[in-house]
Amino acid sequence: MNLEVHNIVGNPIIRxxxxxxxxxxxxxxxxxxxxxxxxxxPGTEDYVMNDWLCFSSKDMxxxxEHPSPLRARDFSWASGDAYATKVIQRDxxxxxxxxxxxxxxxxxxxGVAVSENPTGPFNDVRxxxxxxxxxxxxxxxxKANLDPGILIDDDGQAFIFWGNGTCYYAKLKxxxxxxxxxxxxxxxxxxEEGIHIHKRGEWYYLSYGFGMPEKVAYAMSKSISGPWEFRGILNELAGNCQTNRPCIIEFNGRSYFIYHNGALKNGGSHRRSVCIDYLYYNADGTMKRVLMTSEGVATIACPKE
Structure with missing residues (x-):
């Protein structure tokens, strides 16, 4: 199968x-x-979301682009609507x-779907x-059950966080x-919604959509069960879009902040586009406010196999 490669300099990264x-x-x-x-x-101001997309990169x-590995109706018990998700690997x-x-x-x-390959296909084995x-x-x-986030802690215990209006969490088997x-x-x-959880050193971080229209704020704790200390705004309002959903990763020694805005032609709250900018930490573990840019991130050297 021939897969199309998109070389994108600047934000948004998918055009x-x-x-x-x-x-x-x-x-x-x-x-x-x-x-x-x-x-x-264009002209329809409502969410129309039927499937999820998958892309991969070795240099950012x-x-x-990989064929769509999952659709909302692949879950036989669902009527549709492909809202925010989280993918995690274990063993x-x-x-x-x-x-x-x-x-x-x-x-x-x-729901949760499973695959032996990061690009799928994924199946609802439950x-x-x-x-x-x-x-x-x-x-x-x-809408309380939106936007799952997952963390596998250092001791192997997995947790799920989610919510809309109220943030919930529970352990996973x-x-x-x-x-x-x-x-x-x-x-x-x-x-509001759009939670992302990650751990760095001794700190746990909860980043989430804050207010409406949504900025991104975050809280920190040294325990997964809290107490959580609110640390303020991480990302200001994204252009031409009422919502946001943060994702934070470490790759080849750098931290990246992934989010969406409405920057493409005819874009907006219901026609959004993913962007990536750099994320930086302070010496005390707090995160610096993200600088959203049109330039985005630079190509990094491809790691050796």
């Missing part, structure tokens, strides 16, 4: 399609970028956590949702496909 809600995985000297796919035609500017298996609309339970739900609205502590918000604790809440100032 032949609208892309949104980025998540990324570093595996075998390669960055795998997974995005949502906005398909609303040459992005190879050579790739787990893709998604938010979709449930076909028979009111509200949104979180055959049912991991989290449904009726599992939550009382919440009248039908070793099989990565079942909850292993009660669902708990975290109080985060201005929390």
């Amino acid at each position: 032949h399609k609208y892309s949104c809600d980025p998540t990324a995985l570093v595996y075998n000297n390669t960055v795998y970028l997974y995005t949502g796919h906005d398909e609303a035609p 500017t040459d992005w190879m 050579g298996i790739f787990y893709w956590y998604v938010a979709v609309t449930h076909a028979s339970v009111d509200g949104k739900a979180i 055959g049912s949702a991991l989290i449904t609205h009726d599992m939550l502590p009382f919440n009248s918000n039908e 070793d099989n990565m496909m079942e909850l292993d604790s009660d669902i708990k809440k975290i109080n985060l100032p201005g929390f």
